[in-house]
Structure formats: structure tokens, C-alpha cells
Amino acid sequence: MTVLLRNTFKVWIDRAPGAPPKLIMTGDVRVPTNGWQARLTKRTPQGINPKILILDVNAQEPSGEALQEITTIPLRYEESPPQDEYGQVMIANGKGEIVVHIGRTH
Numbered sequence: 001m002t003v004l005l006r007n008t009f010k011v012w013i014d015r016a017p018g019a020p021p022k023l024i025m026t027g028d029v030r031v032p033t034n035g036w037q038a039r040l041t042k043r044t045p046q047g048i049n050p051k052i053l054i055l056d057v058n059a060q061e062p063s064g065e066a067l068q069e070i071t072t073i074p075l076r077y078e079e080s081p082p083q084d085e086y087g088q089v090m091i092a093n094g095k096g097e098i099v100v101h102i103g104r105t106h
Contacts, residue, residue, distance in 0.1 A: 002038060002059045002093045003030040005072070011089045012103040013082065022080035023102070025055065025089055028072050035062025040077035040091070053079075053086045057093040 009027030016022075029038050036059055043054040055077055090099045 001032060001095065002036075002057055004057070004091060004093055004096060004098055005030055006098050009091060009098060009100045010103070011100045020081040022078055023053070023082040023086065023089075025075075025077040025091075025100075027075050027091065027100075029057055029059065029075060029093065031059065031071050031073060033062065033066035033068055034071045035064075035066040036060065036071065036073060038073045038075060040075050042077075042079070043092075047090075050084050051087045052099075053082075053084070053089045055089060055091050057091065059093070 005028040011023065011025040014022045014024055025040065031038070038057055038059040040055045041058050043056050047054050057075065086102055088099050088101055090097055
């Protein structure tokens, strides 16, 4: 079971000169044991509002023995160029979801 660490999620559009715009999302999830793998993937199909990007946390439990220690896994998602003029990103893990407003960098 993954837990979204709400205050760790940040999203911005990198508009560095000489490169196409890039949406970057970072954040952390907490899992109950070591050995887990997790990543953010774009939901297909997206929701009805094209201005909200929906990302799912895909987590995989360890297949063998695992130490019972709470572990934090950093996540990162990039989309270049962004498929739409997103205003928000929703992150879902099956148990809950959080919405993060997109910041801008120039």
C-alpha cells in the first residue's frame, strides 16, 4: 500500500531558452517495506477536463523477503512538450488523490 506524501509533490513548466517547454512533476510516496518499486504514469484515457493532467502511481511490492521498514520512494514524471496547457496535475494511488497547481519557471 502506498501513501502519497502530500507536501512533497511539486509541478512546474520549465521554459528554459533553447529547449521546448517541459512539464516536470516530483513527489514522494511511502511504502511499508523496502524493495518496492513505484513510478508515475499518465492515465489513459485522461479525464473530461483537458486542463487537468492525471497521473497514476504504479507500485509493485517486492517479490521476496522484505524488511519491515517504512521506506520513501521519490517519483518523477516529465512531459516535453506538455500535451496541453495544463493548470493542475492530479496524482492518484487507488486509495486517494491529491491535486497540485502548476507553477511556472522562465
